[in-house]
Amino acid sequence: MTRILHLTDLHFGFHREALEAPLLERIAALQPDLVAVGGDLTHRGLPAQLARARTFLDRIEAPLICLPGNHDVPLWNLLARTFWPFRAYRKAFGPSLTPRAHAGDVRVMAINSADPYSWQRGKIRAGEVGRVIAHVDPLGTNIAVLHHPLQQLPRVDKALARQATRALRRMEAAGVNIVLSGHLHRWAVDDLLATGHAPRVLQIQTGTALCARITDIQNEFALLEIEGTELRLERHMAPMGGKGFDAPQIAGYSRASGVWRRV
Structure with a gap:
């Protein structure tokens, strides 16, 4: 069994400071094999916010990979956003915007969907999708992690990232699970x-781990326990106004039939 923890939208600079310690404690207790940090580590991409996010992530003992989100690109500094949008992020987290890692027979591959020229919307670049496809393991479980979703429900009022639909189709056909x-x-x-849009790909859209925006209702992260074609998914939530994380909500999924089904 391989345990992958998905942590996203930390928003350091506009985050629940009191939840930092409970979040780290819960992560340590779960003992994940790998932590995937899915962007928006900061609220405005400022060097001090990036440094604080780096300090927080350094306290996680498990191996981790991280990638930028749209909030990690400079918003107000138009010169930096145009010519060197990821310079500060790279200084804090290393040169790669699309890291890869593996744990057991699970491969986790990052895609950078942040688009400095369309700050919020995002863009899925064909070349990055191609690199993910090139590293698919047909005998294992393949996970792509990115900041922007590849599909959105009708209730979402934000524009879908450019080329998202095409990227999802390509990855499903190539064996991304x-x-x-x-x-x-x-x-x-x-x-x-x-x-039924992409039945061979289980899309897990996780809420914010630390953002202090009251309308988010709760902070949360996901833990995936993967064994062959079976997945046990834990949703860990900390209600706004509370002091920590409640017991997780648990669901099971299987792709043994060739498509994902809840079991």
């Missing part, structure tokens, strides 16, 4: 699966 995303600060799994 799971897509992890954030950005919307709203959980979605079963409703996306029910659309």
Whole structure:
């Protein structure tokens, strides 16, 4: 069994400071094999916010990979956003915007969907999708992680990232099994699966881990326990105004039939 923890939308600079310690404690207790951090580590991409996010992530003992979100690109410094949008991020987290890692027979591959020229919307670049496809393991479980979703439900009022639909089709055809995303600060799994849009890809849209925006209702992260074609998914939530994380909500999924089904 391989345990992958998905942590996204931390928003350091506009985050629940009191939840930092409970979040780190819960992560340590779960003992994940790998932590995938899905962007928006900061609220405005400022060097001090990036440094604080780096300090927080350094306290996680498990191996981790991280990638930028749209909030990690400079918003007000138009010169930096145009010519060197990821310079400060790279200084804090290393040169790669699309890291890869593996744990057991699970491969986790990042896609950078942040688009400095369309700050919020995002863009899925064909070349990055191609690199993910090139590293698919046909005998294992393949996970793509990015900030922007590849599909959105009708209730979402944000524009879908450019080329998202095409990227999802390409990755499904190539054998990507799971897509992890954030950005919307709203959980979605079963409703996306029910659309039948990409039945061989389980899309897990995880809410914000630390953002202090009251309308988000709760902070949360996901833990995936993967064994062959079976997945046990834990949703860990900390209600706004509370002091920590409640017991997780648990669901099971299987792709033994060739498509994902809740079991």
